[in-house]
Amino acid sequence: MTRIHDMGGRFGDGPVVPDAPDAPVFATDWHAQALAVTLACGALGQWNIDISRHARERLSPQDYTGFSYYEIWISALTDLLVERGVLTLDDLRGQGDDTSHPLASRMLKADAVAAMLAKGGPADRASEIAPKFSPGQAVRCRHPGDSCLVDGGHTRLPAYAAGARGYVLRLHGTHVLPDSNAHDLGEAPEPLYAVRFAASELWANPENADDQVIIDLWQSYLEPL
Amino acid sequence: MxxxxxxxxxxxxxxxxxxxxxxxxxxxxxxxxxxxxxxxxxxxxxxxKIGPKNGAQVVARAWSDPGFRDALMQDATAVVADLGYFGRQGEHMVAVENTPDLHNMVVCTLCSCYPWPLLGIPPAWYKSDAYRARVVREPRAVLADFGVTLPKETAVRVWDSTAEMRYLVIPMRPEGSEGLSVDELAALVSRDSMIGTGLAKVAK
Structure with missing residues (x-):
C-alpha cells in the first residue's frame, strides 16, 4: 500500500552527505530554472499545492527513483500542464500552435513576483468540525494509513506511523485537508494536530528510549485510545 | 540517463x-x-535575497531578548512577520527550542517542506532520500554524518513536516557568547543549526 515518495524509516539509503559551507543555492542553472518555471506555472491558478505534490508522487516508481530532485519537479509539472489542459501532447511534441492562449492574461509578470512570493498560500481555514482531541490526549493513527477518499490517492499520513499510538502535543488550528484538496474534492478543512510518538512505538530498535518523532496529523487520521 | x-x-x-x-x-x-x-x-x-541569514537574525534576537523569545515561542508566525520574514512556504511558523534535555531536528519525509522565508531553498541533502528515510528512525546516526554527537541523556525530537506548518530550530546559545551584539550572535548561527543537524558555532 505504500507509495514511492513515502520513505520515512526505509533502510538502505546510505550516508547523508552534508554540503560545503560555500555551496551555491542552486547546483546548476537548470535547477534554478526548474524551480522558477514551476512557481511561475503555479501562478496560472490551474492547481493547488496538494495537486502538485500528488503529481510528483504518482510518477511511476521507476521515474521517481531514477530522477533527481528537480527532474521530479519538471516532469511532474509537464504531466500536470497536460492533465489540466494548459498544454497538449502536440505542444510537447513541438507541433502545437503559438496563437494566443486563454490563460495568457494570467501570466506571472516580473513585477508581480515579489507580491506573489510574499502572499504565499496560507492553509488555515475556518471549519465547522470541532476539535475532538486536546493536548496530552492519547490517540492512535488510523490503520491502514492509505487515503480513505481515493484509492492510491494523496495523503499526508506517513506509512511508518499508521496504527501507531501517540499523544497530542498541540492543536495547530483548522487546515485544508490534503487528501481531499489534491483530488479536486474541496478543501474540507479540519483540526490539525502535532502528535508525539515515542521512537519505540515506531521502530523495533530505536537508538534511544527517550527519542521521539512529532508528526502533523489531521483529525480524520486519528482515533481516540 | x-x-x-x-x-x-x-x-x-x-x-x-x-x-x-x-x-x-x-x-x-x-x-x-x-x-x-x-x-x-x-x-x-x-x-x-532570502536565505539562512534571516533565520539567524531570529535566533540571535531570541537569545538576546527574553520578551522576544517568549513571543516567538507563543506565535512564531506573527513575530517573524514583524521582522519582514513571511510568504511562500513560511505561512505557518513554529519555533522549537533546544535545551540540554531535548534536541530538535526537522525533516519532511514525504517531500521537502522547509521554511523558505527564514532559511531559503533547502540544501540537496535535506531533499535527499537518505535524509528523508533515515532521520526519523536513526537521528543520532544522521547527526554523526554531520560530525555531531549528543550526550546520551539528551532526547532527540524529530519533527516530520507533513502539513503546512514550518519549523525553525532555536539552537542552544553557545558558551562564551555573553555580551555579543545581535549581529555578532547571528554570525554564530549556521543554517544546519536551525534544521537541527548542527549546533551553533562556538564564540571566539
Missing part, C-alpha cells in the same frame, strides 16, 4: 534534464504563459 516510464506526457520532452527544462520553458514562453523576466526575479530572490 534514466529511461522515462511508459506513457506519461513528460516522456515526450528531451530526457536530458537541462534540455527538458529548456524545452518546457520555450513552449510556455511562446504561448505567453511565462515571462522569462519573472523567472529571473524568482531565481534572484532565492539566490540573493
Amino acid at each position: 534514466p529511461h522515462d516510464h511508459h506513457d506519461h506526457p513528460h516522456a515526450l520532452l528531451p530526457p536530458e534534464p537541462a534540455l527538458r527544462v529548456k524545452a518546457l520553458e520555450t513552449i510556455l514562453t511562446r504561448k505567453g504563459l511565462i515571462d522569462p523576466g519573472a523567472l529571473d526575479q524568482i531565481i534572484d530572490t532565492y539566490q540573493n
